[in-house]
Amino acid sequence: MSIFNDRPLTQSLIGPRIMALLDSDPEAFEQEAIEYFALGYPGRTIVRFDNPTFYLRDDRPLKPYFKDKQRQQR
DSSP, X not given: OOEETTEEOEEEOOOHXXXXXXXXXXXXXXXXXXXXXXXXXXXXXXXXXXXXXXXXXXXXXXXXXXXXXXXXXX
């Protein structure tokens, strides 16, 4: 599991239609991947791509309950 700023990264794959763009049109591949994850994983950002795995950072704010639990564990 990858960790970024004390938060685990989500690992995900992407469909073959978008993966096919990687070799033929890298700019379109990048844009399609960003749009794909914006719809499927709102609030997350692509931080790394190790073909075929994408690593996504969760940028949604922590709810107060989880912030308190995180502080107690430190």
